[in-house]
Amino acid sequence: MRALIIVVATLATLGLAAFGVVAAQRANLPGSAVVAVQAAKPVAPLAASPVSEKIAQPAVQAPIAAPAAATPAPAPAPAAPAQPIRLAQNSAAPNGPAPAGAALATATPPGSGAAANSTGSCDKPGAMGLARTVEIDTKGGPAFGFEHFKQYDFLREHEVVLTFDDGPWPENTPAVIKALTDECVKATFFEIGEHATWHPEISKMVAAAGMTIGSHTWSHKDLAKNPYASDIEQAKQEIEMGVSAVHAAVDGPIAPFFRFPDLQQPPVLLSYLGERNIATFSTDLDSFDFKIRRPEQVIKSVMTKLEKRGKGIVLMHDFQHATAEAMPELLRQLKAAGFKVVHMVPKAPVTTIAKYDEMLRTQDKLSVNNTRPENAVVRTISGN
Ligand SMILES: [Zn+2]
Structure with a gap:
């Protein structure tokens, strides 16, 4: 009898252990442990300038650094909203006991989408x-991005x-925002x-349009x-100055994307x-729009x-005029082909590093006096 009890107890223990191994393996599965789903909630319309003239060629070098910005129009809304429906662990270290079934949380909580709430x-x-x-x-x-990463x-x-790269850029970025907000979608x-x-x-x-903003x-x-390949410090600086600069420009939270x-x-x-804790985005599908001049070819x-x-x-x-022009069509x-737009938001905003915030502040010492908006400094007093 005692022997029987021992055998049963042993079998039960082995069973539990096996279950534990399976659970642990499943918790290791990629994909849904990193991505949680929130309610679909559209964006508020935003007045933006229409598409107008073309910018000739992707300018690699840009205008004279003019830190004095024009007065920002609408109050900035957080690009990186908080508190949606969640779920998630680290992709690298599978330390989270995320039960397989709980991996992907879909929800339609009324008003809970922080991304949507901002707009x-x-x-x-x-x-x-x-x-x-x-x-x-x-x-x-x-x-x-399946072009390089197959896990998620x-x-x-x-x-x-x-996703849109290389902005912000006059005319083209506002045109893209207008096209997106006209259709109540986000990018x-x-x-x-x-x-x-x-x-x-x-x-x-x-940001005010409720888009997610990462850095490049x-x-x-x-x-x-x-x-950069031989000097990681220079490479880090190139990355971090970008994060700090975009963060400073938005003057609010941005995504660790x-x-x-x-x-x-x-x-x-x-x-x-x-x-x-910054996510990298390659792409599934490259439009190669930077090689294209005509909107219909982008489409x-x-x-x-x-x-x-x-x-x-x-x-x-x-950044590309042809793309900006192509967006409404x-x-x-x-939509006509049955495609649906999914919006990505971060679980938490990016943190900047003080050293690079400071570098950003000091990199343009020549313009240190130009802090007031242009329309406060220059006004037309005669003529048109
Ligand atoms: Zn780029």
Whole structure:
């Protein structure tokens, strides 16, 4: 009898242990541990300037650094909203006992979408609207985009995430924002730090429209090349100055979302971003819009690739005039083809590093007196 009890007890223990192993393995599964789903909630409309003239060619070097910004229009709203429905662990260290079933939390809590709350609701009749909002837990620096990273596949068939690089830029960025808000959809913008210091009012406008804002280095350097490849401190500075500059331009929280210029992603810097809890975004689908001059070709490029892939994180550039011009029609075609837009928000905003905030403040010493808005300094007193 005693022997029987021992046998039964042993079997029970082994069973529990086996269950534990299975549970632990499942908790290790990628994807849903990093991404939580929030209620779909559209955006409030935002008045933005219409598309107008073209900017000739992607300017690599930009205008004379003019830190004195024009008066920012609307009050900045947090780009990185808080408290959606959550769930998530680190991608690198599977320390979370996330039970497999709890991995992906979908919810439609009334009014709980912080992203939406910052801008109110969007109830334009016939507008595309957001299919859902997903929250990304950036702890450990998860990386997304099937072109390089295959682990996290959070989009369903016919879902797209729209991402825009290299802004903020006059005319083009406001035109993209207008097209998105006209359809009640949201996107993620990876801004270049220097551009954000030149056009902070546009960064603020992007944030006020409820878009998610990440960063794209300080000055768009290929970090896989020298001097950055051989000097990690310089590479870190290029990344961190970008984070600090975009953060300063928005003057509010931004997302710990990062995209490497030219999608050149040195492993050592991915590790660094992991320590910083900043997520990396490659792409599922590159529009190559920077090589395209005509809006209809941008549309064709995106639609053809999406129809082939069925879904994806789409890489475009709000810096590009053709893309800005293409957006209204592209959104119409996406909708007609049954595609739905998913918006990504971070679980928590990025933290900047004081050393680089300070570097940002001192990098433009020549303009130290130019802190007042232009319209307070210069006014027309005769003529038109
Ligand atoms: Zn870029």
